[in-house]
Amino acid sequence: MSTRTVEMALATPGLDDRGRPSRLPLGVGTAVDDDLGAEHMLVNIGPQHPATHGVLRLVLELEGETVKRCIPHIGYLHSGFEKLGEYRHYNQIVPLTDRTDYLSPMANNVCLALAAEKLMGIEITERCQVLRVIACEMSRVISHLVWLGTTGIDLGAFTPFLWSFYQRERIYNLQEAWTGARLTTSLTRIGGMMADVPDGWEAGLRDFTATFTKTLDEVDTMFTRNSIWCGRTQGVGVLTADEAINYSLSGPMLRASGVDYDVRKDRPYLGYETYDFDVPVGEHGDIYDRYRVRLEEMYQSNRILEQALDRLARLKGAPLNTDDHRVILPPKGRAMSDMEAMIHHFKQVMEGVPAPAGEAYLGVENPKGELGYYFVADGTAKPVRWRIRPPSFINLACLPKLCEGALLSDVIAINASVDIVMGEIDR
Amino acid sequence: MGLTLPSDGEIAEVPAVSPNWLTTRLDFLVNWGRANSLWPMPFGTACCAIEFMATAAGRFDISRFGMERMSFSPRQADVLICAGRLPFKLAPIIRRVWDQMPQPKWAISMGACASTGGIFDTYAMVQGIDTIIPVDVYVPGCPPRPEGLMYGIMLLQKKIKGETMADPSLRQELLVNDQGFFVPPAKIDEISEPFGNSVHQTRSA
Amino acid sequence: MTAVAPGLSPSVEALRAAFGSAVLRSAVSCGDSIVWVDRDRAHEVLAWLKNTPGQEFNYLTDITAVDYRDPGQPLEVSYQLRSLGRKVDLRVKVPLDKAKPLTVDSVFDLWRGADWLEREVFDMFGVTFAGHPDLRRILMWDTYAEGHPLRKDFPLRGNFTRAEQTRQALAANPEAHYSMEELSIADAFNELPDDMKRRLLEGQRGELR
Ligand code: SF4
Numbered sequence: 001m002s003t004r005t006v007e008m009a010l011a012t013p014g015l016d017d018r019g020r021p022s023r024l025p026l027g028v029g030t031a032v033d034d035d036l037g038a039e040h041m042l043v044n045i046g047p048q049h050p051a052t053h054g055v056l057r058l059v060l061e062l063e064g065e066t067v068k069r070c071i072p073h074i075g076y077l078h079s080g081f082e083k084l085g086e087y088r089h090y091n092q093i094v095p096l097t098d099r100t101d102y103l104s105p106m107a108n109n110v111c112l113a114l115a116a117e118k119l120m121g122i123e124i125t126e127r128c129q130v131l132r133v134i135a136c137e138m139s140r141v142i143s144h145l146v147w148l149g150t151t152g153i154d155l156g157a158f159t160p161f162l163w164s165f166y167q168r169e170r171i172y173n174l175q176e177a178w179t180g181a182r183l184t185t186s187l188t189r190i191g192g193m194m195a196d197v198p199d200g201w202e203a204g205l206r207d208f209t210a211t212f213t214k215t216l217d218e219v220d221t222m223f224t225r226n227s228i229w230c231g232r233t234q235g236v237g238v239l240t241a242d243e244a245i246n247y248s249l250s251g252p253m254l255r256a257s258g259v260d261y262d263v264r265k266d267r268p269y270l271g272y273e274t275y276d277f278d279v280p281v282g283e284h285g286d287i288y289d290r291y292r293v294r295l296e297e298m299y300q301s302n303r304i305l306e307q308a309l310d311r312l313a314r315l316k317g318a319p320l321n322t323d324d325h326r327v328i329l330p331p332k333g334r335a336m337s338d339m340e341a342m343i344h345h346f347k348q349v350m351e352g353v354p355a356p357a358g359e360a361y362l363g364v365e366n367p368k369g370e371l372g373y374y375f376v377a378d379g380t381a382k383p384v385r386w387r388i389r390p391p392s393f394i395n396l397a398c399l400p401k402l403c404e405g406a407l408l409s410d411v412i413a414i415n416a417s418v419d420i421v422m423g424e425i426d427r
Numbered sequence: 428m429g430l431t432l433p434s435d436g437e438i439a440e441v442p443a444v445s446p447n448w449l450t451t452r453l454d455f456l457v458n459w460g461r462a463n464s465l466w467p468m469p470f471g472t473a474c475c476a477i478e479f480m481a482t483a484a485g486r487f488d489i490s491r492f493g494m495e496r497m498s499f500s501p502r503q504a505d506v507l508i509c510a511g512r513l514p515f516k517l518a519p520i521i522r523r524v525w526d527q528m529p530q531p532k533w534a535i536s537m538g539a540c541a542s543t544g545g546i547f548d549t550y551a552m553v554q555g556i557d558t559i560i561p562v563d564v565y566v567p568g569c570p571p572r573p574e575g576l577m578y579g580i581m582l583l584q585k586k587i588k589g590e591t592m593a594d595p596s597l598r599q600e601l602l603v604n605d606q607g608f609f610v611p612p613a614k615i616d617e618i619s620e621p622f623g624n625s626v627h628q629t630r631s632a
Numbered sequence: 633m634t635a636v637a638p639g640l641s642p643s644v645e646a647l648r649a650a651f652g653s654a655v656l657r658s659a660v661s662c663g664d665s666i667v668w669v670d671r672d673r674a675h676e677v678l679a680w681l682k683n684t685p686g687q688e689f690n691y692l693t694d695i696t697a698v699d700y701r702d703p704g705q706p707l708e709v710s711y712q713l714r715s716l717g718r719k720v721d722l723r724v725k726v727p728l729d730k731a732k733p734l735t736v737d738s739v740f741d742l743w744r745g746a747d748w749l750e751r752e753v754f755d756m757f758g759v760t761f762a763g764h765p766d767l768r769r770i771l772m773w774d775t776y777a778e779g780h781p782l783r784k785d786f787p788l789r790g791n792f793t794r795a796e797q798t799r800q801a802l803a804a805n806p807e808a809h810y811s812m813e814e815l816s817i818a819d820a821f822n823e824l825p826d827d828m829k830r831r832l833l834e835g836q837r838g839e840l841r
Binding site: 047048049050054055075076077078079080083084095096098099102103146161162165166168169172182183184422423426 | 469470471472473474476477478480481484485486497499511512514516517520524546547549550551552569570572
């Protein structure tokens with residue numbers, strides 16, 4: 001998506017020379033007296049508001065309908081994840097990660113396992129890598145689907161919500177068959193996975209990848225050339241590439257501004273360098289480009305899923321977990337019959353897996369942006385510090401900048417385009 | 428209304444008025460109407476809210492209960508569904524929302540976190556929203572499946588169908604008292620005690 | 633000088649050459665290069681890393697802090713830097729002696745992304761960032777009186793009883809921050825009297841009674 005291929009299908013009045021609806025505020029050209037006694041107005045949105053995607057609170061200072069200043073207040077969902085992590089074994093942190101970014105739980109599980117494995121210097125098997133890639137890409141799809149549905153609602157379109165939630169339910173079924181839970185998956189363990197995929201599961205995912213893009217095509221038809229959609233999203237909430245880097249943005253927010261940076265490509269993990277996929281990059285840095293980037297990412301995820309399924313078929317019967325049973329539980333049957341396996345089982349359950357003193361930061365490309373887990377270990381089985389580098393927290397920090405000078409109704413659209421999840425922002 | 432906690436050591440009295448034929452018929456009609464058009468105030472905070480959204484969407488379809496009309500303004504809502512964790516920072520907000528809802532009103536606490544604090548026995552979390560507002564139905568699970576939430580809704584409907592106008596205590600407002608508590612402090616400490624596994628998980632190394 | 637650890641980022645040697653003794657030590661852990669620098673010159677070092685050709689650490693991935701279990705060990709503020717073009721990372725750590733005031737210069741002027749990250753470290757660890765334009769608590773509320781939650785001396789369940797926590801929470805005004813005064817606090821900060829500024833920076837804001 002390096003060049004914009006979409007032209008406005010309808011010639012709405014007020015298009016500028018680049019074919020985008022011009023957004024001249026009323027009264028331009030006439031002398032407006034600033035000192036008409038107009039007072040700035042304060043508008044409070046949230047923390048309980050349907051369009052804030054969680055318990056976000058925005059205090060807006062308005063002049064007429066123009067936003068002079070936007071001050072986000074967060075922390076309404078602060079639950080103490082990082083503190084709690086210091087009181088848990090590494091494997092016990094996996095369930096916590098489900099609940100930070102609860103729109104893509106499996107990707108968080110994978111990131112945690114990778115970070116802990118980096119800390120402990122553990123190699124994982126190829127089959128495990130492939131399954132983790134599948135987990136990550138499935139998460140990307142469901143997370144972007146929520147984004148699509150809720151953003152549609154925010155901008156006045158209800159139907160995509162039902163479409164996207166229908167597709168989500170299909171992934172949820174797969175997730176449930178694999179992990180036993182729809183949402184709180186707790187899929188990974190250090191050195192492997194909690195469970196292998198059940199028999200026949202691949203066929204279910206193949207069916208999904210084969211038919212799912214039809215929904216995306218429908219969304220594409222409905223939105224991409226829709227003049228209302230374009231009017232509300234093009235040229236709104238613009239951020240240039242330099243600003244995006246300066247604000248430490250990541251993920252689709254960064255790429256929509258034209259910075260070609262994707263952790264999967266630039267510092268590959270899980271063998272992503274061996275998959276064939278493209279990274280969509282926007283050029284205008286507005287809401288519309290963020291929408292295009294996310295839509296395209298779903299198509300690309302679908303491609304990766306298909307390739308991963310092929311590999312999975314090739315690796316049929318290959319081992320899933322590392323065979324070092326000091327870090328991963330031995331099979332239950334062996335723990336019952338073999339003394340050594342039983343001791344490993346007992347020690348892991350009671351004492352956890354100790355990590356050598358040291359520290360490790362590992363970032364992965366989550367649907368929202370770069371999710372990083374930073375562990376500091378002192379040789380015990382519990383981390384000294386478990387830091388989450390939360391992509392939506394950092395992406396949201398630029399909201400005041402994006403909203404400055406926008407119209408009140410644009411604030412909702414801009415906020416939706418950042419794709420936030422409060423569980424991760426407040427932790 | 429929620430479970431009225433009897434003040435310590437005392438047993439709540441059952442009103443002596445016995446309902447006559449007319450009030451029972453009227454009760455039936457009113458309760459039937461109320462139970463089948465509960466407008467929810469979705470107080471969705473965290474992961475459970477995603478399952479709440481799934482309940483509202485196509486596959487589970489909450490409109491079968493007459494609940495598809497989400498009431499984002501508390502003033503038009505009948506039932507508050509707290510879906511997700513409730514940190515202390517959010518406590519005054521849910522209290523305010525609850526106070527703004529007109530009678531008759533009910534509350535469903537969806538998920539382990541809303542009901543007990545769940546896995547978050549930390550400095551930041553309310554250990555059960557019943558220390559902040561009265562609760563009618565607790566739905567267990569982390570998160571509860573949509574079926575679980577619907578079962579909770581059906582339990583609430585059952586409860587509503589058993590209400591009677593002859594009992595004025597049902598509509599008694601339970602307010603925060605002048606010491607700033609909704610339930611007695613000793614009770615809060617008691618029900619917030621760590622239990623189960625979390626008793627053993629307070630050492631950090 | 634000791635032999636260079638294998639895998640250490642060449643930027644560390646360049647830093648040593650440019651800043652000498654301000655670079656306290658360096659290490660490689662799990663493949664990540666870490667360099668400890670002196671508190672007083674931290675800002676200078678970070679600015680140098682960002683702006684020097686050949687270094688170009690233009691992307692601030694994360695700011696966080698670590699409080700170790702051993703109470704004698706200093707608290708460390710850690711900056712995770714990245715060069716998007718060169719695709720390399722570097723972690724810069726600034727040790728802060730816990731017996732002295734925990735202060736370090738803000739990097740807000742270098743990276744706008746540092747804004748909320750520094751506020752979070754201030755909230756969770758009580759580290760003040762000198763020069764930050766709006767250093768307020770971000771996750772906990774302004775009048776939160778129990779301390780800084782991620783410090784090791786802060787118990788998991790907080791310092792107050794659950795009843796007290798609930799009372800304070802219910803006594804909070806949901807409309808706090810909803811005033812012109814709060815909105816202009818960042819603007820007006822420089823005009824405040826010195827001792828008020830100091831108290832604000834130390835995070836003392838209206839204790840809740
Ligand atoms: S009960 Fe579980 S799913 Fe629900 S909010 Fe709490 S952690 Fe999330």
